[in-house]
Amino acid sequence: MTEQLAKAPAVGDVLPAIEIPITLQRLVMEAGANRDFSLMHHDSAVAQSAGASAAFANTFFLMGMFERLVRNWAGSRIRFKKIGPLKMLNFNVVGDTLLFRGKVVAIDEVERGEKWLLNLWCESERGQTTTCMVEVIKE
Amino acid sequence: MSDVGWGLWGSWEETEACLNTVVGEWWGPDPVEPGSIRRWLEPKEFDCAIHTDVGAARAVGFPDLVAPASMVFSYGVAPYWSPGDSSKSIDDEPTQIQIPVIFNVPAPCNKSFATSMEVEFNEPLYPGDVVGCVSRLIDIQRKTLKVGPGAFLRQEDTYTKQSGEVIAVANLDIFRFYAEQGVTK
Numbered sequence: 001m002t003e004q005l006a007k008a009p010a011v012g013d014v015l016p017a018i019e020i021p022i023t024l025q026r027l028v029m030e031a032g033a034n035r036d037f038s039l040m041h042h043d044s045a046v047a048q049s050a051g052a053s054a055a056f057a058n059t060f061f062l063m064g065m066f067e068r069l070v071r072n073w074a075g076s077r078i079r080f081k082k083i084g085p086l087k088m089l090n091f092n093v094v095g096d097t098l099l100f101r102g103k104v105v106a107i108d109e110v111e112r113g114e115k116w117l118l119n120l121w122c123e124s125e126r127g128q129t130t131t132c133m134v135e136v137i138k139e
Numbered sequence: 140m141s142d143v144g145w146g147l148w149g150s151w152e153e154t155e156a157c158l159n160t161v162v163g164e165w166w167g168p169d170p171v172e173p174g175s176i177r178r179w180l181e182p183k184e185f186d187c188a189i190h191t192d193v194g195a196a197r198a199v200g201f202p203d204l205v206a207p208a209s210m211v212f213s214y215g216v217a218p219y220w221s222p223g224d225s226s227k228s229i230d231d232e233p234t235q236i237q238i239p240v241i242f243n244v245p246a247p248c249n250k251s252f253a254t255s256m257e258v259e260f261n262e263p264l265y266p267g268d269v270v271g272c273v274s275r276l277i278d279i280q281r282k283t284l285k286v287g288p289g290a291f292l293r294q295e296d297t298y299t300k301q302s303g304e305v306i307a308v309a310n311l312d313i314f315r316f317y318a319e320q321g322v323t324k
Contacts, residue, residue, distance in 0.1 A: 036238075037234070065183055067208060080208040087254065088253060
């Protein structure tokens with residue numbers, strides 16, 4: 001359930017982390033839902049030929065999980081202004097348990113409220129796999 | 140970090156000829172509707188009422204339930220098959236998602252990996268909206284990395300509604316390169 005922030009955020013605030021296991025079933029559900037049917041995202045043999053150890057999560061899944069991380073923390077009264085740069089540093093493969101984390105790095109006044117700059121990342125057992133900056137507007 | 144062996148073969152002169160031109164243009168086949176939103180939320184275990192409940196969305200100022208911002212890509216994917224298209228044969232190459240149109244740009248490369256993506260959002264997506272996309276090749280930076288000689292290619296994708304309103308503008312960077320042999324990552 002998405003809660004609303006109890007108090008105004010401050011630079012340095014840490015977002016509550018989200019843990020999610022990557023299974024082949026989840027990747028297949030994700031492909032059906034986001035329409036990225038590239039084989040490497042649901043066929044481990046193809047993914048291995050590309051250098052991954054197994055089928056790996058696609059960009060849209062990662063972007064959506066970062067959106068979930070922010071919504072879970074900030075609630076429904078913010079609007080996404082920008083997601084990215086989203087940088088893929090390593091594969092997020094079947095068998096991994098991913099941890100999505102983030103923190104507030106800047107708060108600026110804008111014409112119609114505040115702009116919050118968030119530094120987000122995803123970790124697996126192999127360390128940081130993905131980084132992502134996000135800007136949201138709170139009117 | 141994806142490493143795929145597909146992409147149109149050609150010379151660097153042919154690559155340069157595509158700079159600042161439209162390299163892809165299409166419409167997503169399906170309008171925004173609650174069922175596809177629910178199925179998108181499901182594998183992410185994403186629970187936020189503005190995406191599923193009209194009342195919750197209206198309570199925070201949206202006119203209707205609103206699709207997650209990053210769903211713009213999914214609604215903007217062209218169909219994999221349409222009535223009138225030929226049937227797939229078992230020997231056909233699998234159809235790849237068409238969003239990285241950089242692969243339709245000729246280049247002397249046989250491998251690639253995506254390096255970065257960013258998207259700036261303008262208009263939210265509501266039920267009934269249909270999404271179109273126009274892609275331009277906006278940058279080519281030739282470079283030799285450890286994996287081989289190639290170039291960083293950047294495409295700019297502008298997503299619009301049927302009304303012409305711009306929903307989002309995305310930049311996707313992919314390094315395409317020539318690998319002599321074996322798997323490179």
